[in-house]
Amino acid sequence: MKKLKILTLSAFVSLGLFSCSDDDDGDITANDLSVNLYASSNTSGSITAYKFEDDGDVEIRTLLTASTDGEGLYVDSDEDEITQVSRSNKNFETYDDLDSTDDGDALELEAGSPVELGSPRDIAVRNNVYVIADNMDVDGDDTTIDNRLLVYTRSANTYTLTTVLTTDFAVWGIEFVDNNLYAVVDNTNDVVVFNNFVTEFNVTGPVVPSKRISIEGIGRTHGLGFDGGTMILTDIGDATVDTDGAFHIITNFETKFNGVENGGTLAVSGNQVRVAGSNTFLGNPVNVDYDAEGNTVYIAERANGGGRVLAFVDADAGGNIAPTINNTLNGASSVYYSED
Template identity: 80%
Template sequence: MKTLKILTLSAFVSLGLFACSDDDDGDITANDLSVNLYATSNTSGNVTAYKFEDDGDIEIRTLLTNATDAEGIYVDTSADEITIVNRSNGNLETYDDLDSTDDGDALELEAGSPTELGSPRDVAVSGNIYVVADNMDVDGDEATVDNRLWVYSRSDNTYTLTTVLTTDFAVWGIEFVGNDLYAVVDKTSDVALFENFTTNFNVTGPVTPTKRVTIEGIVRTHGIGFDDGTMILTDIGDAMSDSDGGFHIISNFESKYSTVDNGGTLAVAGNQVRVAGSNTFLGNPVNVDYDAEGNTVYIAERANGSGRILAFVDADVGGNIAPTVNNSLNGASSVYYSED
């Protein structure tokens, strides 16, 4: 276990953020000792857990799973468990004893879905409903675009596949907002809405989303995160570049999205704030989470430096701003924020 000593407690006590190096003697700025951050990796399958201790140390644990490639993460702190999408095995896996598992030890597998996923990229959870975005081409014909949303119902330690929805667009990030499911339309700057998801989209087969809107200013979106009315969307730009990424902050998102016609465009002016540039370390930001109370955006950056976990405090100023947190994590693929 890496334990990093906090050297400075600043005036940012209310922001709930930290900054650290992954070296044992790295400089650290910290303020709120209740922050927990979890990340997955494409290159190891491990879960990296960051946690503040009451004595002012930051604990960084590497927790082993059955995966060698993981992308998509959900944490239930009340149940002390974590769910990951195991890309190497093609299934959902839930592990318990999250808080008590020591650095370098294996998490205990509690539940797993059948091994049937093709190329899963994200998971969204609403109650006992777990939805996985799978961007493997369904019919094998590159001329047609068709991906899947796998819908599972969880009861205790059992996952039951209830529905397989075939989309007419490539999927990546997904996010529940109430009963609605928002899905990134990969290879575009669009976001699709599946309104009243579990009620209106409960029959296996091809589906058309309720609505699809273009987000002006984004080249190619991947990550999607929502909290308290604000949506964060990441932009990976050119997938071959490790320096042209960014993210957009859209406050009052549901209201703004609803005013745009199906097939229309949500303009940047008056609606969005963009963060991008050489100071951001953003190249391929593939996943994102957001803490509205701390006004903090957490990013899993896949390309820059072979992978980073980044966090931006008060990023709504926009522009070419530096991250408050910049932690190297090889293969960083997804990130999840929670409070104690």
């Protein structure tokens, strides 16, 4: 992955908007490579694209979509495409000409799934397999917990639903790590894994994950992002409070996860680093992505200030640290870091 290197906090921290002028203080060095970050919004459906240039400029584009409520994102930079989960349209939609669409213009719709989702939240992609986490009540009975993972295959510009897996837990964030699909268990501090997801979980109906563990120190997890062996998990705490959010950094995640027995707990001590506190601007961090080479955590913060896109560079020490980047984005619901 390409690297965003911000050497001090002074240029960006606590800004309401990014500056689009050259940085003369050396905060972004001339040796840096440009990177792209994309964010969706529950309140507009538009996709905000941030491009951090190697000369210190930050280009921001607002890209219009067919949605009024957007959530999970996936970017295929080789194909110049972006896919967004649409809560308003009850499907997910793939748009072309991502790099060449001007600020304020509409992206070109290339493909869309059938309209059959209930309360979609996140998307995970492995080759031509697209998985949607659908946080809806399947049987309509409030006394039971049952959500869905919907599995689609893509052929050219056609999405075909192949499998509908019904879970006995509420779903939210999902993430492929090689062939394994990890998922957070909403309303808890638990994470599950479906090993060899595509080949082993291909029959429609109720499904039991390969393993489920708890993450000590988290109140209610939502988002997860993985890169370079490190998993980032967010903690929204009390959903009604906009200042009690956090995220956890777990290096060597797969080894640590595999070392906990099914139903067990991954302890904080020696395993995790927690970032939380009044300086972080974290309230309800609903989605996260991670760039291991740049050691940067990107957060979609839904509640604090009405919505923010946050970035934390070199947050390994944890604690009550300020974000390196703090951009106001109303309704921020998802972020995706992409190679240029």
